[in-house]
Amino acid sequence: xxxxxxxxxxxxYLIPGLVLGCIYxxxxxxxxxxxxxxxxANFAHGEIMMSGAYLxxxxxxxxxxxxLSLHPxxxxxxxxxxxxxxxxxxxxxxxxxxxxxxxxxxxxxxFGMMLIIRSAVQVIWGPNQIxxxxxxxxxxxxxxxxxxDLGAMIIMPNKHLFIFAGxxxxxxxLGYLLNRTRIGxxxxxxxxxxxxxxxxxxxxDKVINATWIVxxxxxxxxxxxxxxDTQTLETTMGFRMLLPMFAAAILGGIGKPYGAVxxxxxxxxAEELSAYPWIGDAPLLSPGYKxxxxxxxxxxxxxxxxxxxxxxxxx
Amino acid sequence: MEAYLGYFLYFLSLLTVGGIYAILALGLNVQWGxxxxxxxxxxxxxxxxxxxYALLTTAESTFHLGGFGLPLPIGMAVAMLASALVAxxxxxxxxxxxxxxxxxxxxxxxxxxxxxxxxxxEVTNGPRGINKIPRSWEHFSEERFYSSWPMSWFGTPENxxxxxxxxxxxxxxxxxxxxxxxxxxxxxKMLERARxxxxxxxMTAIRENEPASxxxxxxxxxxRIEAFVIGAAIMGLGGAFLAQHLRLIEPTxxxxxxxxxxxxxxxxxxxxxxxxxxxxxxxxxxxxIWSASELxxxxxxxxxxxxxxxxxxxxxxxxxxxxxxxxxxxxxxxILQRYPGGILPEVRPASPKADTKTADPTGDTx
Amino acid sequence: xxxxxxxxxxxxxxxxxxxxxxxxxxxxxxxxxxxIIGPNGAxxxxxxxxxxxxxxxxxxxxxxxxxxxxxxxxQKVIEKGISYVPQTNNVFVNLSVQENLExxxxxxxxxxxxxxxxxxELFPDLAEKRNQAAGSLSGGQRxxxxxxxxxxxxxxxxxxxxxxxxxxxxxxxxxxxxxxxxKNTGVPILIVEQNAKQALGVSDxxxxxxxxxxxxxxxxxxxxxxxEIARMFLGGxx
Numbered sequence: 001x002x003x004x005x006x007x008x009x010x011x012x013y014l015i016p017g018l019v020l021g022c023i024y025x026x027x028x029x030x031x032x033x034x035x036x037x038x039x040x041a042n043f044a045h046g047e048i049m050m051s052g053a054y055l056x057x058x059x060x061x062x063x064x065x066x067x068l069s070l071h072p073x074x075x076x077x078x079x080x081x082x083x084x085x086x087x088x089x090x091x092x093x094x095x096x097x098x099x100x101x102x103x104x105x106x107x108x109x110x111f112g113m114m115l116i117i118r119s120a121v122q123v124i125w126g127p128n129q130i131x132x133x134x135x136x137x138x139x140x141x142x143x144x145x146x147x148x149d150l151g152a153m154i155i156m157p158n159k160h161l162f163i164f165a166g167x168x169x170x171x172x173x174l175g176y177l178l179n180r181t182r183i184g185x186x187x188x189x190x191x192x193x194x195x196x197x198x199x200x201x202x203x204x205d206k207v208i209n210a211t212w213i214v215x216x217x218x219x220x221x222x223x224x225x226x227x228x229d230t231q232t233l234e235t236t237m238g239f240r241m242l243l244p245m246f247a248a249a250i251l252g253g254i255g256k257p258y259g260a261v262x263x264x265x266x267x268x269x270a271e272e273l274s275a276y277p278w279i280g281d282a283p284l285l286s287p288g289y290k291x292x293x294x295x296x297x298x299x300x301x302x303x304x305x306x307x308x309x310x311x312x313x314x315x
Numbered sequence: 316m317e318a319y320l321g322y323f324l325y326f327l328s329l330l331t332v333g334g335i336y337a338i339l340a341l342g343l344n345v346q347w348g349x350x351x352x353x354x355x356x357x358x359x360x361x362x363x364x365x366x367x368y369a370l371l372t373t374a375e376s377t378f379h380l381g382g383f384g385l386p387l388p389i390g391m392a393v394a395m396l397a398s399a400l401v402a403x404x405x406x407x408x409x410x411x412x413x414x415x416x417x418x419x420x421x422x423x424x425x426x427x428x429x430x431x432x433x434x435x436x437e438v439t440n441g442p443r444g445i446n447k448i449p450r451s452w453e454h455f456s457e458e459r460f461y462s463s464w465p466m467s468w469f470g471t472p473e474n475x476x477x478x479x480x481x482x483x484x485x486x487x488x489x490x491x492x493x494x495x496x497x498x499x500x501x502x503x504k505m506l507e508r509a510r511x512x513x514x515x516x517x518m519t520a521i522r523e524n525e526p527a528s529x530x531x532x533x534x535x536x537x538x539r540i541e542a543f544v545i546g547a548a549i550m551g552l553g554g555a556f557l558a559q560h561l562r563l564i565e566p567t568x569x570x571x572x573x574x575x576x577x578x579x580x581x582x583x584x585x586x587x588x589x590x591x592x593x594x595x596x597x598x599x600x601x602x603x604i605w606s607a608s609e610l611x612x613x614x615x616x617x618x619x620x621x622x623x624x625x626x627x628x629x630x631x632x633x634x635x636x637x638x639x640x641x642x643x644x645x646x647x648x649x650i651l652q653r654y655p656g657g658i659l660p661e662v663r664p665a666s667p668k669a670d671t672k673t674a675d676p677t678g679d680t681x
Numbered sequence: 682x683x684x685x686x687x688x689x690x691x692x693x694x695x696x697x698x699x700x701x702x703x704x705x706x707x708x709x710x711x712x713x714x715x716x717i718i719g720p721n722g723a724x725x726x727x728x729x730x731x732x733x734x735x736x737x738x739x740x741x742x743x744x745x746x747x748x749x750x751x752x753x754x755x756q757k758v759i760e761k762g763i764s765y766v767p768q769t770n771n772v773f774v775n776l777s778v779q780e781n782l783e784x785x786x787x788x789x790x791x792x793x794x795x796x797x798x799x800x801x802e803l804f805p806d807l808a809e810k811r812n813q814a815a816g817s818l819s820g821g822q823r824x825x826x827x828x829x830x831x832x833x834x835x836x837x838x839x840x841x842x843x844x845x846x847x848x849x850x851x852x853x854x855x856x857x858x859x860x861x862x863x864k865n866t867g868v869p870i871l872i873v874e875q876n877a878k879q880a881l882g883v884s885d886x887x888x889x890x891x892x893x894x895x896x897x898x899x900x901x902x903x904x905x906x907x908x909e910i911a912r913m914f915l916g917g918x919x
Contacts, residue, residue: 041415043355097652104353105651107415111355111580112647115573119641123634182783182790185776189784192773199733199767200830201759201788239572243426246419288434295423302412302420 011155013276014269019160019229021268022167026222027241028248028260029174030215036191036255037211040106044090044113045219046245048083050238051117052220053227054125055079057132072133073162076224084216086117091212114239122235130233133159137231163225170221171261174214178257183210191255240291244271247298253308262309267294324485327492329603334495335556337598339575340582341502341591342549348589348661349515350542351522352410355418358575359425360547363401364394364554365564366432369445374459376447379440384459387451391555398551399544401428406540425572433566444565448558451494452487455479495556499595502549506591509545518542519663573640578605581647587657596658601643608639684747685710686838686869687732687763692741694731700739701727703893707871709838714860714870716901718877719890720913725873726768728890729840733758733765746837760788762837768846771827774816778807781815781826785833793833800829803862821852828859832868839863841872845879857883881905889913 027049034042056072056079063070090113098106137157147154177184183206190197190207197204226241227233248267252259271293274285285293301308339357346352354360372390373382409420432439439445454460461475470478479486509515521528521535529535558564578601586597612635620628650657688708695701701724709715717725730736732743733755742751745761759765773781782800786793801808804825810818815826824844831839841860845853857879864870874880881887884901889910897910904910 041419043418094648104351104414105655107353107418108580108584109648109651111418111577112644112651115577116641116644116648118573119637119644122637123641126630126634127637182787185780185783186787189773189776189780192775193770196767196770196773197784199735199755199759199765200784201756201834202784203756203787243419243423250416250419286434289430292427292430295427298423299408299420302416303408306412306416 007153009276010152013272015154015156015160017269017272018265019163019225019268020272021265022163023222023226023229023264024241024244024248024268025261025264026167026170026218026225027245028252028264029218029257030222031245032249032252032254032257032260033187033191033211033215035249037187037194038095038106038208039194040095040103040110041246043107043110043242044117045215046238046240046242047114047117047121048086048090048216048238049219049223049226049241050235051086051121051223052076052079052083052216053132053223053233053237054121055082056220056224057130057227057233058125072224072228073166076220079224080217080220083220084213087212087216087219088209091208114242118235118238125233125235127235131231132227132233133231159228163228166221166225170218171258174218174257177214183207187211187214243291243298244268244294247294247301250298250301250306250308253310256308256310259308259310267297270294270297320485324488327488329599329606330492331488331495331560332606333599333602334492334499335553335560336579336582336602337499337595338495338502338553338556339550339579340586340594340598341499341506342546342553343579343583344546344588344591344594345506345509345542345549346546347583348591348594349510349518349522350539350546351414352539352543352546353414353418354421354543354546355576355580356421356423356425356428356572357550357579358570358572359421359428360398360402360550361554361557361575362425362428362432362566362570364398364551365558365569366439366445366554367397367551368394368555368558369448369564370438372449373445373447376445378443379445380438382445387449387454387559391552394555395548395551398554399548402544402547403540406543410536410539410543422572425576429566429570439566442565442567444563444569445558446563448562448564450487450491450559450562452490456487491559498552498556502552503591503595510591514538514541578602578643581643581650583657584647585650585657587659587661589661590657590659593657593659593661600658604646605639605643608642609636612639683710685744686746687871688744689728689732690742690744692728692731692743693739694727694736694741695739696736701893702731705741705890705894707888707895709869709871711869712864712867713885714864714872714883716877716880716884716887717871717873717890718875718880718887718904719896721875723890724893725890726842727893729765729842729871729873732763732840756788759834762834763840764831764834764836764838765840766824766827766831766842766844768842768844772815772818772823772830774814776815777812778815778818778826779811781830782833785830789834796833796835800832803832803866804829804859819852820848821855824848824852824856825859828863832863836868839868839870841870843873843875845874845876853879877910878905 027045031042031045034040034045056075059075059078060070060072063075094109094113095106098109137159139155140158140161143154143156178188179185186197186202186207187210189200189202190204194204197207226237244267245264248263249260250263251266252261252263271290274293275283275287275290278284339361343354343357346354368390370379370381371383371385371393372387374384376382405421405424409417412420433442435441449457455466456479458472460466462472466475517528517533517538521533521538525535561569582597582601583594584597585601586595587593613632616628616631616635619631685708690706692702692705693700705724705728707715707717707728717728719725727736731738734753735755738752742749744750745763750758750761773784776784779797782797783793786796801811806822807825807829810822815823818826828841828844844860845856848856853876860870860872861883872880872884881901881904887899887901887904888895889897889904897904897907899907
């Protein structure tokens with residue numbers, strides 16, 4: 001049974017789907033928080049994520065120049081700081097002026113930021129692909145032999161283990177922040193009703209900054225996990241991720257971080273599993289259309305259940 | 316004389332491409348300026364128009380479906396129809412979405428459309444694209460046109476060949492540019508009529524105060540779909556002209572969202588959304604800035620490489636385009652913040668001055 | 682004569698260009714419940730929002746314990762001890778009762794635990810629902826949460842915007858008796874009400890607002906018994 005179906009299904013479809021799902025989930029957390037608390041769809045989110053990956057790469061390259069090699073997960077920390085500054089700066093100069101105006105203005109501003117950030121990355125690092133980590137990722141030998149002895153061999157490179165572990169840690173930390181800390185509860189309160197938060201005396205500006213910080217950390221992690229997985233840096237990856245991340249946020253319900261995580265996993269799995277030969281020998285959906293899956297799910301959600309699976313806000 | 320001809324042809328190409336963008340900006344103005352619909356997938360409708368035109372008018376080819384070798388005006392008309400049809404389907408599903416959801420949905424739709432053009436190689440020749448798309452006026456000098464009806468009525472192929480040989484090889488350029496300018500003018504006239512008509516006033520009313528319009532028994536959804544479809548048809552025509560101008564289209568680089576969708580948005584915002592003249596002005600202005608900055612930046616690169624001979628000019632050149640994109644993005648932000656109405660702000664068609672609305676900060680009702 | 686806790690002096694205010702309050706003067710003394718009644722659109726809620734700095738004040742002043750707080754932003758006003766309960770949308774529906782109270786204490790982060798315990802004493806119904814989402818409670822209980830949340834800062838005055846709107850008669854009575862209890866803890870209350878008769882019943886004084894200006898003033902009892910006012914507002918089935 002395992003040899004005939006399970007091995008291929010788990011290792012070549014399920015695990016890649018979960019990996020992609022983790023990446024979408026982390027990106028979607030930032031989108032859903034911004035959407036919930038600042039009330040607008042931030043189109044620049046994918047590009048911020050992409051710049052996080054480039055910054056991490058640069059940190060690693062600088063350290064490598066000094067003769068040391070740095071794991072991406074460590075290099076991610078200073079990169080995340082820079083991404084947070086980028087988020088806060090963007091908010092200060094490009095989004096904040098429209099805070100009291102029609103939402104559409106700030107959506108447009110974010111639309112413009114999307115282009116500015118991408119072009120800036122292309123100017124600084126060039127438009128061509130860059131190898132993030134060269135070489136082929138070998139499967140984790142211990143996991144392979146351990147699961148092999150159990151009769152269900154799992155082939156998983158270390159990078160995937162890091163991605164799973166990193167995602168779990170971030171999601172648990174986020175849960176702690178939102179449910180146990182004062183600022184986290186205030187974030188939920190503002191997401192619930194900005195007007196009431198205002199007349200309750202909650203410092204909404206502080207909450208907004210906290211949102212950018214949380215979103216920045218998650219976006220950097222998502223960007224770095226993505227390039228750890230694909231091993232290449234591309235300036236188009238932010239835009240490519242944007243739609244699935246929005247789909248995940250909408251699927252989970254706007255303003256619901258756990259919904260976004262669930263939505264991310266569903267979208268990631270759906271994209272990978274759509275290429276599985278469910279009927280006959282041919283892939284169910286031609287791999288060329290894989291990126292259309294997220295979009296299809298999103299449109300169906302918008303029509304059938306715009307508030308998302310977890311009753312987020314609908315507009 | 317030769318030098319002046321160069322400038323003249325450069326000017327004509329500015330007019331041509333500027334005019335194509337003006338068509339797109341007018342289309343967007345119907346959707347956004349009139350109806351307040353945030354279409355972030357302009358490139359999708361342009362691609363539908365361009366591909367429809369290309370498949371219908373190219374000579375028969377083994378690489379893609381057709382081509383059907385139809386007359387150019389038919390190709391353009393069907394391009395509009397195809398784009399309108401796609402918009403109608405999308406409109407039925409997505410039009411009731413709030414602005415940012417509509418933007419996400421239209422971005423997605425544009426990507427799906429490009430995905431289809433890229434993957435259905437039997438029909439579209441996939442990533443290699445469609446070549447030898449006939450261009451208005453220039454196409455007369457192609458054998459398949461002058462040797463067939465209706466041109467064959469007026470002269471033998473030999474006569475035509477001799478005639479075109481006697482013309483300078485750029486003879487079609489002023490005619491093509493002139494045609495586009497004429498089309499821009501015609502669309503402008505029609506949209507101006509629409510804007511001041513009861514339909515246009517209803518659109519303004521819906522955009523300003525949707526609940527009130529609904530309460531007054533107006534079919535808001537239907538009006539919105541109409542605006543969306545009309546705008547898309549105009550964009551489809553723009554796509555057909557873009558295909559003619561380029562003569563080769565392929566899914567990825569030709570229909571780069573940042574160079575189509577985004578640039579058109581910047582043009583409309585800069586010119587003044589809601590104002591048809593503003594849309595046209597913005598298109599020509601931004602396109603001129605865009606092309607002029609190309610010349611300027613390549614001049615600067617020459618200067619830099621002359622001073623620092625160790626610099627690799629080719630790297631600078633590939634990156635200069637992105638620098639331009641970045642500057643256009645910043646220009647858009649500046650316009651949004653400093654001149655929210657654009658150069659020519661919207662003028663309301665004869666209606667009483669709207670009250671300045673201020674949101675009730677607590678959202679309560681009395 | 683005692684200094685009023687809060688006074689609105691000859692206010693002219695409105696949203697944007699529209700002026701809603703034309704000449705409004707109201708004061709609240711320590712240990713007093715003051716009701717503002719009046720027909721729809723008279724500017725009752727607007728009067729309250731003007732205190733919170735939520736709209737443009739053209740003329741006049743708002744004074745809290747002798748300090749001029751005209752045009753102070755909402756967050757500062759709340760820090761100074763004015764607590765406000767909006768008419769609708771007055772609890773964080775996705776937060777638990779306990780979390781709502783914690784948010785209420787945002788401007789006074791010290792001693793939150795003790796104050797929450799006090800609130801559960803004042804509103805015993807809420808104690809057992811402390812971990813339930815506020816959105817899952819009944820309308821009357823939500824109103825209790827909203828009031829408790831507002832009292833989490835040691836309020837110098839409590840502003841209630843139509844606390845009984847949309848509630849069943851049973852809950853209305855309960856809310857008014859709670860308002861009495863709050864007053865007994867030493868917090869003066871300014872209340873805007875549609876249910877004029879009941880509101881005047883618990884109030885020490887009342888104002889009748891018509892077209893953005895106060896038309897009648899008197900003790901709760903005087904107003905409740907004034908035949909003209911009775912004809913104007915109290916005729917309905919309250």
